[in-house]
Amino acid sequence: MIVELGHFALALALLVALAQGTLPLWGAGRGDRRLMGLAAPAAVAQGALVLAAFAALTYAFVVSDFSVALVANNSHSAKPMLYKVTGVWGNHEGSMLLWVLILAVFGAAVALFGGNLPPRLKARVLAIQGLVGVGFLLFLLATSNPFLRLDPAPADGRDLNPLLQDPGLAFHPPMLYLGYVGSSVAFSFAVAALIEGRVDAAWARWVRPWTLAAWCTLTMGIALGSWWAYYELGWGGWWFWDPVENASFMPWLVITALLHSAIVVEKRDALKGWTILLAIIAFSLSLLGTFLVRSGVLTSVHAFAVDPERGVFILALLIVVIGGSLLLYAVRAPALAPGGLFAPVSREGALVLNNLLLSTAAATVLVGTLYPLVLEAVNGAKVSVGAPYFEATFVPLMVPLVVAMAVGPLLAWKRADLSGAMGRLWIAAAAGILAALVAAWLSGGRPVLALLGIALAAWLVIGAAVDVAERVRLFRIPAGASLSRARHLPRSAWGAAIAHAGTGILVAGAVAASAWKAELVEVVPVGGEVRLGGYTYRLERVDSVPGPNWRAEQATVTIRSGERTVATVHPEKRFYPVQAMPTTEAAIHTLWVLDLYVVLGDPDGKGAWTMRIYHEPLVPWLWIGAAIMAAGGLLSLSDRRLRVGAPARRRLPAGAARA
Numbered sequence: 001m002i003v004e005l006g007h008f009a010l011a012l013a014l015l016v017a018l019a020q021g022t023l024p025l026w027g028a029g030r031g032d033r034r035l036m037g038l039a040a041p042a043a044v045a046q047g048a049l050v051l052a053a054f055a056a057l058t059y060a061f062v063v064s065d066f067s068v069a070l071v072a073n074n075s076h077s078a079k080p081m082l083y084k085v086t087g088v089w090g091n092h093e094g095s096m097l098l099w100v101l102i103l104a105v106f107g108a109a110v111a112l113f114g115g116n117l118p119p120r121l122k123a124r125v126l127a128i129q130g131l132v133g134v135g136f137l138l139f140l141l142a143t144s145n146p147f148l149r150l151d152p153a154p155a156d157g158r159d160l161n162p163l164l165q166d167p168g169l170a171f172h173p174p175m176l177y178l179g180y181v182g183s184s185v186a187f188s189f190a191v192a193a194l195i196e197g198r199v200d201a202a203w204a205r206w207v208r209p210w211t212l213a214a215w216c217t218l219t220m221g222i223a224l225g226s227w228w229a230y231y232e233l234g235w236g237g238w239w240f241w242d243p244v245e246n247a248s249f250m251p252w253l254v255i256t257a258l259l260h261s262a263i264v265v266e267k268r269d270a271l272k273g274w275t276i277l278l279a280i281i282a283f284s285l286s287l288l289g290t291f292l293v294r295s296g297v298l299t300s301v302h303a304f305a306v307d308p309e310r311g312v313f314i315l316a317l318l319i320v321v322i323g324g325s326l327l328l329y330a331v332r333a334p335a336l337a338p339g340g341l342f343a344p345v346s347r348e349g350a351l352v353l354n355n356l357l358l359s360t361a362a363a364t365v366l367v368g369t370l371y372p373l374v375l376e377a378v379n380g381a382k383v384s385v386g387a388p389y390f391e392a393t394f395v396p397l398m399v400p401l402v403v404a405m406a407v408g409p410l411l412a413w414k415r416a417d418l419s420g421a422m423g424r425l426w427i428a429a430a431a432g433i434l435a436a437l438v439a440a441w442l443s444g445g446r447p448v449l450a451l452l453g454i455a456l457a458a459w460l461v462i463g464a465a466v467d468v469a470e471r472v473r474l475f476r477i478p479a480g481a482s483l484s485r486a487r488h489l490p491r492s493a494w495g496a497a498i499a500h501a502g503t504g505i506l507v508a509g510a511v512a513a514s515a516w517k518a519e520l521v522e523v524v525p526v527g528g529e530v531r532l533g534g535y536t537y538r539l540e541r542v543d544s545v546p547g548p549n550w551r552a553e554q555a556t557v558t559i560r561s562g563e564r565t566v567a568t569v570h571p572e573k574r575f576y577p578v579q580a581m582p583t584t585e586a587a588i589h590t591l592w593v594l595d596l597y598v599v600l601g602d603p604d605g606k607g608a609w610t611m612r613i614y615h616e617p618l619v620p621w622l623w624i625g626a627a628i629m630a631a632g633g634l635l636s637l638s639d640r641r642l643r644v645g646a647p648a649r650r651r652l653p654a655g656a657a658r659a
Contacts, residue, residue, distance in 0.1 A: 003068055006056025007147035010097075013049035013104070014137040016042055020107075020130030024123035028195075036123035040111035043126050046133060047101075047108030054088075054101045057146050061088050067153035070094060070146050076159040076578055078549040086170040087160045092294060092310075093146035095173060099290075100136045102174075102181040107133065110185060110210075117206060124192035125185075132184055135317045143310045159549065159578035168228030172221055176248055179218020180286040183255055185210040187283035190276045191325055194332040199276060204266035207279070209637060211262060215255045216633035222248050223626035234584030234599045236614035238513060238622060241390045246369040247289030250362050254282040257358040260351045267413060268348055270339030273329075274355070280329060284322040285362070291318055292369075343415040350408030357401040364393040402456045402507060405500050406463025410470060425459075428466055432459035443516055453511030460504030464497040495636030499629045506625025512618035519615075521601075525608040533615045535596060536560045540568075542600070542609060550574045552585070555600045555609065559589060566591075571600040595619050 020042035027035020057070070061084050066072040074091045075084055083090075089098040107129040114122050140146070163169070189207045193199045225248070230238040239245065258278040264271045291314045342348040368385045375381050406428055410421040435458035436451045443450070469475075471493060472485040520532045529538045540556040552574040559566045569587035576583070589596045594617050601610030 002056050002059050003065065003147050003149070006053040006060075007145070009049045009056070010053040010137065010147070011141060013046050013053065013100075014134065014141060016046045016049060017104075017130045017133040017137055020046060021127050021134055022130075024130075025127035028120045028123040028127070031120075033119065036119050039123045039126035039130075040114075043104075043107040043111040043129065046130070047104040050097075050101045050104040054097055057094060057097060058085060058088050061085065064157070065153075066155070066157050067149055067151070069148045069150045072150055072154050072157045074160050075157040076549055077156050079159060079165070080548050082167070082170060083160060083165045086164070089173050090160050090164045090169070093140070093144045095177075096136070096140055096144050096294075097146050098174065099177050099181060100133065100140060102177050103129070103133055103136060103184060106181060106185050106210075110188075114206075121189075121192055121196060121203075121206075124195055125188045128188035128191045129184065132188070132321065135321065139310075139313050139317065143313050157578075159576060162550070162574070162576040162579055162581050162583045163232065165576075166228060166232055168224055168232065172224040172228060174221075175217050175224055176221030179214050179216075179221050179255070180248075180251065180289065182210065182214025182217060183251060183279075183282040183286050186214070186255075186258060186279040187325070190279035191328060193276060194328050197332060197335055199265065199272040199336055201266045201269060204262045204275070208259065208262045208266070211255060211259055211279075212633055212637050215252070215259055216630045216637065218248065218252050218255065219626055219630045219633065222252060223623055223630075226626075227623050230619070231586050231588055232583075234586045234612070236517070236519065236586075236597055236599075236612070236616065238619060239510075241368070241387050243369045243373075244289075244293055246365050247285075247292050250365050250369075251282050251285040251289065253358050253362040253365070254278055254285060257355045257362075258282055260354050264348050264351050265339070268340045268342060270342065270348060271352070271355075272336045272339055273333045276333060276336075277329060278355070278359075280322075280325045284318075284325075285366075287314075287318050287321060290314060340414070342413070345411070345418045346416045347408060347411045347413045349416075350404055350411055353404050354401065354408065357397050357404075361394055361397045361401075364397070365390065368393070398507075399452075399456065402460050402503075405503065406460050406466075409467040409496070409500075424470060425463055425466055428459045428462040431462040432456065434458070439512075447515055450511050450515035453515075454508060457504045457508035457511065460507065461501045464501040464504065467500075468494070468497045491639040492636040495632040495634070495639070497632070498635060499632030502625045502628030502630075502632055504625070505621050505628060509618045509621030509623075509625055513616055513622065516617045517614060520613045522611060522613075523604055523608045524611045525606075528608070530611065530613065532613050534561060535566065535615075537598065537611070537613055539609065539611065542603075545572070547574065549578065550576045550583075553600065555587075555598075555611075557587065557598050557611075559596055559598075567596065569596075569598050571598045573600050573602075590620050592620055593618060 020039060023035050024039035024042075027033070027038070059065075060068045060071050061075055062081070064071065064075060064077045064084070066075075070091060070093050074094070075087045079087070087094070089095045107126060110122070110129065111126055114125070117125070186207050189203065189210070193203055225245070226238050229240070230236075258275065261271050261275040261278055265275050291311065294310055294314060368389050372383050372385055375383055406425060407418075407421055410424055411418070432455035436455040439451050439454040445451070468486075468489070471489055472482045474482050518533050520530060522530050524530055524537075524539045526539055526541055529536050531537070536559070538558045538560070540558055542553055542555045545552045545554040552572040554570050554572045557569050557571065559569065567589040569589050571587040572585035574583045574585055575581070584599060587598045594615060597614040597616055599612040599614075601612060603609050
């Protein structure tokens with residue numbers, strides 16, 4: 001009965017979304033306040049209905065109701081409770097329901113917290129959100145119904161893909177979807193602004209918090225996915241330029257550009273048309289990622305569906321949403337009033353450079369991702385575009401971007417003195433040179449490009465500190481006065497500096513892990529030892545270990561440096577009998593500047609085991625840097641000026657009003 005109620009709630013949500021997407025839009029065109037007023041309650045009602053549907057599906061997974069086809073295909077009675085819950089979105093239908101839930105919740109949030117929005121703009125924004133919801137709810141109910149029953153019900157389920165039974169994958173999809181779907185709010189604001197023909201500083205202030213929230217969650221989602229791939233797949237890598245990885249990375253690049261472009265709209269009333277276009281492209285790339293994962297054009301652990309019917313539906317939705325919004329942009333964008341002028345060397349100029357580099361980087365990733373698919377569709381040829389292409393095209397674009405990230409915040413608006421800004425960054429330049437020299441000493445001076453990367457990372461981290469020091473006038477006024485200025489510095493300024501510093505830390509981790517990684521593969525008997533990079537690894541024993549829905553061969557490996565025992569780790573090879581699938585559970589001991597990474601391979605039948613050992617320098621800094629970036633974004637989001645968008649009107653006392 002609960003499952004049927006969930007199905008009914010989903011169907012009712014479609015009707016509410018249809019009303020939300022049409023009546024307020026018509027009312028805004030006619031100036032009818034009653035119709036415009038329907039938008040907010042409809043958005044809240046849609047959110048509540050989709051939440052009820054999601055709760056019903058979650059209930060079916062928790063109680064192992066195998067009469068529901070989705071539960072039977074993706075769960076098992078012996079599975080731990082955490083993975084019963086996360087199994088709700090560990091499949092195509094459930095993940096699409098999660099997508100629709102987040103879309104509806106964002107719409108409800110705009111309705112509840114958008115009290116300062118002009119009525120017409122609010123009605124149009126919520127109507128666009130409603131129309132997007134109509135498309136995805138139709139997709140769910142027509143091609144991907146999560147509530148279908150089985151008769152007779154099986155005695156037990158087929159279990160969830162073992163690779164997805166992991167804490168990292170439990171939280172990675174929700175974070176990723178919050179970022180994907182969060183870009184829909186900026187999209188709705190952009191389309192509403194095109195309909196109204198008005199983009200101004202107030203519009204930018206309303207858009208920025210939603211964009212910032214999407215950026216923070218997408219950053220954390222990508223980082224969690226990279227972390228999962230690093231420790232779960234047993235390959236010692238953290239990024240593969242997989243098409244599905246790229247599908248989340250492209251919107252992140254464009255949302256990052258949108259964040260900075262919106263600042264120019266707010267501060268200088270410039271780049272209006274470009275900012276609108278970025279908002280459209282960001283959500284379009286999110287939809288493209290949905291198509292790639294769910295159309296069957298890709299085979300990947302990330303891919304959910306291979307049904308061509310679903311792919312055609314999503315493709316049609318892509319054409320309607322992207323084609324319609326770009327057509328509207330082509331018609332209405334030229335009518336937007338041009339903004340203020342500025343010199344090339346200025347804060348605005350630095351932000352334009354930021355946008356150009358990020359957009360070009362997104363374009364190179366898009367070409368590398370789609371080219372093999374297009375070529376195969378045209379003539380059946382199969383080609384692979386891998387790391388060499390992306391490293392040759394993407395990385396060179398990041399070098400000037402990192403340089404500009406430290407310089408830009410020190411430039412004045414409208415017209416600036418570049419030499420003066422560079423002069424204030426002398427300590428960042430010195431830190432970069434020192435970091436490169438230390439890296440050269442530790443690595444033997446090779447490779448040279450890696451040393452440049454370490455120098456750029458230090459430049460960016462210290463450059464962010466210089467930005468804060470300049471704002472509080474450190475060492476130029478009394479210490480108490482600087483402390484007072486620091487306390488009153490806007491949280492958005494602190495957040496930007498922290499996010500830039502986190503980017504520098506991430507860059508250092510990426511460079512070191514790519515350039516100085518060491519690897520050893522060797523067959524080791526029980527009691528045998530191998531050495532790598534000054535550490536000795538001794539295979540003590542291999543035991544059989546039972547799990548809740550798996551069994552494993554677990555090794556005990558002692559790691560020593562000289563005579564000192566550094567750690568004892570336990571890599572595993574697990575086998576899931578229901579899915580008849582093995583997995584690798586790497587054992588990682590982190591020293592924070594180095595990961596000692598041990599993987600247990602196959603036995604040789606003579607009492608020895610294959611062991612893969614990796615030394616991963618600075619790789620923990622990747623996720624530390626990403627976490628710092630997201631923390632900086634959240635700190636900025638806590639700034640009241642971003643949370644409220646525009647000041648609320650205060651009611652005057654009656655006497656003051658008469659006066």
